[in-house]
Amino acid sequence: MIEGLFTRSLNVLGSLRGEAKEGVRKGPHFPITRAAELVNRTPAAIRDAEKDGKIPAVERKASGRRIGYSLAEVNHMREVFSTRPWRAPGDPLSVIAVQNFKGGVGKSTVSAHLAQYLAIRGYRVCLIDCDSQGSSTALFGYVPDLDITEDETLYPFFRHAETTSLAYAVRETHWDGLYLIPANLKLYSAEYELAARMARADPTLLNRLGEGITSIGDHFDVIILDPPPALGTISLSVMRAANALLVPVPPTVVDFTSTTSFFAMLYETMAVMADRDMPVDLAWMRILATRADEQKSIQTELLGMMRSLFGETMLRTVLKDSAEIDNASARLMTVYELEKPVTSRETYQRCLTYLNATNAEIETQIRLTWPSHRESLKAIGVL
Template sequence: MGDSHSIVSQIGDLAQSGEKMIERLRRKAFLPDSRKGLNVRFGIAEAAQLLGCSTNRIRMAEDDGRLPAAPAGENGRRIGYNVDELLHMREVLDALPHRGPDDVPSMIAVQNFKGGVGKSTVTTHLAHYFAVQGYRVLVVDCDSQATTTTLFGFNPHFNISREETLYPYLSIDPTQADLLYAVKNTPWPNVDLIPSNLELFDVEYELAAAGADGSSILAARFRKLKQGLMDLARNYDVVILDPPPALGTISLAVMQAANALLVPMAATTPDFCSTVQFLNMMDQVIAQLVEAGIEIDYNFVRLICSKFDANDPSHTMLRAIMEQTFGAALLPVPILESAEISHAALRMMTVYELEKPIGTPRTHKRCKANLDEAMGQIEQLVRAGWGRVEPSSEEEVLHAPA
C-alpha cells in the first residue's frame, strides 16, 4: 500500500519539476518581466495590401505630414511598420474594418471535445489574424488548462490568480458584478485577454453542487456570462471564446454566450468520429437548454480541418469524407500542418508574431499565406453577419461573365 502511495506522490514532483522547466522556457522565450514584446514589422507593400490601398497613397500621406515619416533603421533604410503604426495608418487613411454601431459583435466559440485538434492554436492565430486586419479583439480563456493564456505570454501558475479569471464573476458567491476587472492588455495593442488558470475549475464544482438543487442557478449563471460578455463586447468587433474541451457547466455557458461556432478537427478517423459525437452531444444539449428556456442562436456554424498534411494520402481521404459529410459547413481551406506553427509554439508565439522565418523563408511564406486564407474565411463570415459583402477585386470585375 505504501508503495502505491509513493507512486501517486510522484505526480506532485513531476508537476513541480514541470513548472520549473516552464519557467526556464519562459525566461528564454520572453523578456525578463515574463511579458512578451511584439516586434513584428510590415513592409510598405504588405501594409498597402492590408489597408487595401496603393503604396503611393501611404507615401503621399507621409510626404504631406498626415502620417509620420516611415520608420528607418540605423543605416537609414526603411525597417517596416510595427502593429501600432499600422493601426495609426488605418485610422488616418480611413481603413479601419470596425463594425458599425448597430452591428452585433461577433462572439465565436472555438470548440471540440476532442483534445489535440489545435483548439488553442486556432484561437490564438485567429485573434492575431483579426488584429493584423485592424479589428478590436477580445479573447476569453474559459479553459482551466489555460493554453491560450500561456500562448499570450502569461504563466497561469505564477502570473494569474483565481481572482483575475472568470471565477469571481461566475462563482456561487460572486465578488465581481461585471467582467471589466478581468481584462488584460496583451502585447498586441488591439487584442485584450481574459486569462484563465487551474482554479477556474472550482466554478465547475460549485455549480455542479448548486445545480443538484435544481437548474435555476445554472440557468442564471448561463445568462450572467452572456450578459457580462455582451456588455464588454461593446468595445470590440470580435470576441473569441476558448471553452474547456468537455461538456461541463462552463462549456455550456460559453456555448450559450456565443453567437457563432467554429469546430476545429484534425484529419484522422478518431478525430472525425469524436467530432461527430461532439455534434451529437451538442445537438441534444441545445435541445435541453432550449426546453429550459435558455436561447441559443448562431450566425454561423463551421468546421475547419486543422493540421492538414496534403502529402499524406490518409489526410486527403479523410478530407474527402469530411466534405461529403459536412458539405458547405466545412470551410474549404484547411489549416495546413506546418513546421513554422510548431516552431512558433515552442517559443510560445503564433506565426503572426514572428519577426523573421524560423525555418526556410519559403516554408514561412507558404504557412502565413495559408493561415491568412484559412482565417480570412472566418473574417468573411463575420462581415457577412454585419451585412458587409466584400467588394470584388478589379480583376474579378474585369473577367466576370457579362
C-alpha cells in the same frame, strides 16, 4: 510525488518562457508594401501622408532604410485614411466559440492565430481563455500558474454575483487592438462550483458568461472563446454566450469519430437548453480541418469524405500540419510572431499561406453578419 512533478514542470515552463514573456514582446512589424495593403492605400499615399504630417514618419536605420511599421502605426494610418473595418453600432458583436469536446484538435492554436490575424486586419478583438489548462494564455507568453492569479481570470466573475462586469480581467497584449482574458488551473474549480450551484438553485447561471461578454462588448468587434475540451458547465456557458461556432477537426479516424459524438452531444444539449428557455442561437457554424497531412493517403480520403458530407459547412481551406506551428508554440508564441523562419523559408511561407487563407474565410463569415459591411462585400463579389 505528484506535487513534485507539478513543481518541476512549472520550473521548466518558467525557463522556456524566457524572452517569450509578454512584457518584452513588441508585436508584428510590416514593410511599407504590406502596410499599404493592410491600410488599403498605396505606398505612395503613405509617403505623401508622412510628408504632409498626417502620420508620423517611420523610424529608419542608419542606412536610411525604413525599419517597418508597427501594428499600432498601421492602425493609426487606418484612422487617418478612414479604412478601419470596425463593425457599425447596429452590427452584432461576433462571439465565436472554437469548440470540440476532444483535446488535441488544435483548438487553442486556431483561437490564438485567428485572434492575431483579426487584429492585424484592424478589428478590435478579445480572446477569452475559458480552459483551465490555459493553452491560449500560454501562446501569449504567460505560464498560467506562474504569471496569472485566479483573480485575473473568469473565476471571480463566475463565483461572485455582485461582479457585474468582466472589465477587471481584460488585459492588453503586445498586439494593438487585441486583448486577453487569461486562464489558469483555478477555472477547474469553477466547473464544480457552477454545477453545484445550478443543481441547488439556478440553471440560468449558464447565462453568466454571456452577461459578462455583454458588459464589455461595446469595446470589441469580435470575441473569441477557447473553451475546455469537455462537456461541462463552462462549455455550456460558452455555447450559451456564442453566436458562432468553429469546430476544428483533424482528418483522422479517431478525431472524426470523436467529432461525430460531439455533434450528437451538441444536438442533445441544444435541445435541452431550448426546453429550459436558454436556446443556443448561432448565426453560423463552420468545420475546419486542422493538423492535416495530405501526403498521407488516409487523410486525403477522409478530407474528401468530410467535404462531401459537410458541404458548405466545411471551410474550403485546410489548416495543414506544420513544423512552424510546433516551433512557435515551443517558444510560447504563434507563427504570426516569428521574426524569421525556424525551419525553412518555404515551410514558413507555406504555413502562413494556410493560416491566412483559413482566417480570411472566417473573417468573411464574420462580416456577413454585419449589415454595414454588405456594400463592401458586394464590391468584392462575396454577395
